[in-house]
Amino acid sequence: MTIYALSTGPGISGIAVIRVSGKNTAEVIKKLTGSKLPVPRVATLKKFNKNGGKELIDEGVIIWFPAPNSYTGENLAEFHVHGSRAVINAMHSAISKIKNCRLAEPGEFTKRAFQNGKINLLKAESIADLISSETEIQRKQALKIMSGKSADKFNSWREKLLKILSHVEAKIDFPDEGLPKKIITEVQKTSNTVLTEIKKTLDDQNVGERIREGFKIAIIGPPNSGKSSLLNYLSKRDAAIVSEIAGTTRDVIETHLNLDGYPVIVSDTAGIRSSKNEIEKKGIKIALKRAGDADLRLVIVSAKNVDFTGVLKGLLTKNAILVVNKSDLIKGKLNSKFKKYENVLISIKKDSNLNKLITKIKSKLKNKFTTAEDILITRERHRQNLKNCAQHLEKFQKKKSAQDFDKAAEDLRLATRHLGMIVGKVDVEELLGSIFNDFCIGK
Secondary structure, eight states, X not given: OEEEEEOSOSSSEEEEEEEEESTTHHHHHHHHHSSOOOOTTSOEEEEEEGGGSSOEXXXXXXXXXXXXXXXXXXXXXXEEEEEOHHHHHHHHHHHHTSTTEEEOOTXXXXXXXXXXXSSOHHHXXXXXXXXXXXXXXXXXXXXXXXXXXXXXXHHHXXXXXXXXXXXXXXXXXXXXXXXXXXXXXXXXXXXXXXXXXXXXXXXXXXXXXXXXXOEEEEEEOSTXXXXXXXXXXXXXXXXXXXXXXXXXXXXXXXXXXXXXXXXXXXXXXXXXXXXXXXXXXXXXHHXXXXXXXXXXXXXXXXTTOOOOOHHHHHTOSTTEEEEEEOGGGOOSSOOHHHHTSOEEEOBTTTTBSHHHHHHHHHHHHHHHHOOSSOOOOXXXXXXXHHHHHHHHHHHHHHOOSXXXXXXXXXXXXXXXXXXXHHHTOSOOHHHHHHHHTTSOTXX
């Protein structure tokens, strides 16, 4: 089937780009323009008519990309028209009436590019990440993955394992022929080198996922300590309801922020206290779980409340900042019980010292996003496949006797398979569906 879709954002705009890809693309061009195909890869001004008739839809630019030199590897055309809903709908309607043409599914253009060998799976994912990037660091990471360095590394490991697998299988096929000592040494050395490099890559503090998904900050504390007010201040809008009534927040309220180019997800949680209310108890349980999963915890308490609970004290690790709010209610110095923790004394009501708190948060962000190594892992599926690969390599290294050669070969096959799944070099149809469904239609 030939697919078509709007590739620019929906709504009123100066220009809209409608993309068509597939065997019938040339037929679509001829029908809509009533003329022969334009010069390939040259922007050509044309009038677009309804179904080959004389009723004009719009006048715009067409660019024709014959296969295989196109984004998808198929015949592809881009119709640049005026970006009104009426024009777009009329163009879609005209294309839909041409034989074997249908509206594209989310990510189908990129999926076809992958299936036709124009890009690998990592590049396809990085295209999606680039489209959805909101901060500078996310944009840079997506471009770095698109450059192909990560794919080159995974493919290099895979090729090394395939080479030693061929030696092991040769021993299975010709059991009477002993493997030269040099080859046995090479097999052991190569598998150990690849395993060491994979383990080093896995020990990356999840920086790639943090950049892609956002640095998670949980605001946690007792009721009426100012959690919702702090969330609203950081997000510069009324994201959460603020009330004098204790226990107003029951569920987690999230907001996505851009702090100096760093992607951040801030969560306001239910107040921590002893409660008999079943709904509030569930909210507190969720709050504690969110605090445990967070990259940084802002434990906020009132400056007058020196006896904060043991649960909150337990959350004050190195990945936490004690935020002492309502400094306007105390006179003199901060209570000594707070001083043994990394703390910031603020007043949200009086807008006091909040810049100091934000500076501390930024400092924590920079430390978490710092890495000396090139980022290879940006998604959980990459990490899981690498972990599985490492496990099979460890099993392979434990097999020493000749009787274990069959099992050793299987361990190597599974290790190479998991590396192949990262870049899409094995059958991954089910995986493709989940990846490309995250794309917007038209890409």
